[in-house]
Amino acid sequence: SSHKGALLSPPRPRGHLGTKRKALSATRRGLPKEKMSENGIMSRAKVLTIDTMNPTVKKVEYAVRGPIVQRAVELERELSEGMKKPFAEVIKANIGDAHAMGQQPITFFRQVLALCSYPELLSDSTFPEDAKSRACRILQSCGGNSMGAYSASQGIDSVRQDVARYIERRDGGVACDPDNIYLTTGASDGIVTMLKLLVCGEGTTRTGVMIPIPQYPLYSAALAELGAVQIDYFLNEEKCWSLDITELQRAVNEARQYCNPRALCIINPGNPTGQVQSRQCIEDVIRFAAKERLFLMADEVYQDNVYAEGCQFHSFKKVLFEMGPEYAETVELASFHSTSKCYMGECGFRGGYMEIINMDDEVKDQLTKLLSVRLCPPVPGQALMDLVVNPPQPGEPSYGSFIKERTATLSALAEKAKLTEQVLNTVQGISCNPVQGAMYSFPRITIPEKAVKEATEKGQQPDMFYCMKMLEETGICLVPGSGFGQKDGTYHFRMTILPPTDKLKILLNKVKEFHQRFTQQYS
């Protein structure tokens, strides 16, 4: 193959080059670069080219920050340079980035972080006492009482203890051991680390990993990079993107023909699909994992983002333990959480944790060793994680304002979830499931045959073509459904529900008008 050919570089005439070098070394700096490259000073192929780079990296795709977002950034630059566009600003509804959409941070969290950053403020009387006592506790567990020291690779002890207590409270008292908690650099880091541990074998024994379709593309990207086999199971769009055990069974049976399925990934509440799993469904999944001997990975970063009536978040850990020792003592599970979503939306700090259940002790040692190479997760993110799992309590001075801020964010999100579903469902050619949870809507769109044809001619996915047009005409940046995976012949986009309500209304209206215009143009 061409790949191989490029690797076997031709023998290099060392002596010849050596004399040339001596003659040239007198010229030193100062010659214009362009001239040198034009005038025939022989420049050999680069060491690192697209043909000689890591082939698994080439297979990685990550639509959430893909070409459409790059174009959005370009458009923003053009606007700021005064170029005329049919819109005044680019609205990035491509990514769950709450603060970028104007959400204010939780005051208490930021007070504590400021105190930890600059401990002289501990003597400042304008800071509430509970913020100070949290900051003191965090600093006391840092080396040299400074956030600038490395922490233990697994994360700061006292923070892991707080995480464990939080999980116990959340799960109605099911025990949690701080030794099973690993702090991470956002949830992504924990997810990739777990997948890395799981991947082995070659050919038909290569590790297969089951992921939902549509999925959050971190999963497909990580699997591509690790050279693992991606096993798709399809969520049921007709039933509000619910997970269906028959479909899991079909997917695993087929996959056993060509790989070794070892892990099952679940995102609950769903990203990009916004569904919230019922307790029954989670039980069925756990039973399936036990029967098929699969390692469970539960991505639960949207655990506080549940909006729909009658829906409730159930953690996999809780359900697992309620199913009795037959399951609780055998099924291997890793669950993931982060500081980036929920009501705090602190993406920039890259805080997160994972809890592992029933992991083999020897593997645990390997995990700790692997994490130690990267030294530690960012300490400000660890501090923030601590505040998320141990927020102000009733009786503490910051409790009132904390609850007020938290409730305001979550109820605004619930309102926006409903609004999005309602407005989109008024558009002919768009059908939208209820946004039960998380931060996204993933409506299905009908794309006229003519538009599909034009997209195909351009070498684009039809929904990419649709989203690109929308971006150019309205300044709205969405992510095409093809970036998350979808049933063949169906088209979707993912849109965050994060813009402030007023802006969201305008945005939804613009999407509506665009869709009608687009449909008309191509029918």
Place this chain on the structure above:
Amino acid sequence: MKSMYKITLQLQRCARDITNMSQQAVNGISHRGRVLTLDSMNPNVKRVEYAVRGPIVQRAVQIEKELKEGVKKPFTEVIKANIGDAHAMGQKPITFFRQVLALCSYPALLEDSKFPEDAKKRAQRILEACGGHSIGAYSTSQGIECIRQDVARYIEKRDGGIPSNPDNIYLSTGASDAIVTILKLLVCGEGRDRTGVMISIPQYPLYSAALADLGAVQINYYLDEDNCWSLNITELRRALNAAREHCNPRVLCIINPGNPTGQVQSRQCIEDVIRFAKEEHLFLMADEVYQDNVYAEGCQFHSFKKVLFEMGPEYSNTVEMASFHSTSKCYMGECGFRGGYMEVINLDPEVKAQLIKLVSVRLCPPVPGQALLDLVVNPPQPDEPSYATFMKERTAVLSTLAEKARLTEQIFNTVPGITCNPVQGAMYTFPGITLPQKAIDKAKELGLVPDMFYCMRLLEEDGICLVPGSGFGQREGTYHFRMTILPPTDKLKVVLQKIREFHLRFTQEFS
């Protein structure tokens, strides 16, 4: 070959299944073996080793816990001289940096008159570059644009005006993150075509760990201990030629100033290395995280970028290079924030697009770390209110480090059986130690590498935690340890004295 491997794997699975079945028979419940076991996990991960936080450090943590629980020991505290963690050793953060970080974390403080104007100005500039003016928003995956501009200007100043393009700057989660990312891009091929990466021995074990994880071929070149750990082109050539027999060498990694060895490369040596990389068609990786940590008289830090461009377009237009820096070392020692950057030179545009895609999967480096990096590359200027304090704090840290570097060398060289090169730069000393044959035999009996045995004994007897030389690599039959020079001067003196006494005791016991 491949089918043999497959058969072996199948046999392994069979064996596992049998074990699982017997387990099932024992406890009755349909409890088969776990999905993920040592035998069924990623074999590359198993090969990863990272001594800086290895078994000796785990033991140190255990001992600390025991001390807390009141267990009697021949010492009252564990001194962790295993890792370059300045704040943990009592170094105070730079006031200005932390003021700006507090302002960025809680912008309500911008109204507070206690904060100097230049700190507020920096904070405002950073916040304006953040989505929603919050460090809680994701940044672009390559890092905040205005920070990358500041980094580029810093590099230009450092390198006497050689231009730096902000598009070539990638902010990272500490330097480690960027180093692993570049290595990841470079690894391909199978068998004899597999990418080989040249690393110094002794090395910082991030390199060997990353190569094991990526399944790349590690090519060792030895630094010359007798010449103050200097790098020798003949040795590079030897290593390369030997490696060409079994892999495809494509990368040359340099750590300057050296970790764990503390040498500072001369300008001439850097030129020779660049020439070698060009001739041999190697991608250069320059780990320059200790660039402000140069102590020895007559030594000076020269960046690879600067030397490359001074060698003229024949080199500066062709040699591919990535250089790395971080917020964790130098005078600031802010390890916990995981800030860092890399600059790439002559990287193929298509590969650059792949790099941007790859880093986008992880969304962005931690924003507080990015903010901190901005302050490091754009500290208070002479006409700003915080300048004097900043300079005072910075100078104090660096001159104390220089003093401790000298002190460490002097004291170690008074101990028979310890020889220590000058600590020209960085934060460590890596002395050679003579171990008696009986101690070597005893270690073997215990299944330990001799210098691990030595360091474990030191830890148990004196509470001092060092890293054995074997964790970094060393010439066969030689033994070393790495010790940071970071403890406060008074404490460092005690540590050095204790090591001295231990070494004498140890030598006597086993002779």
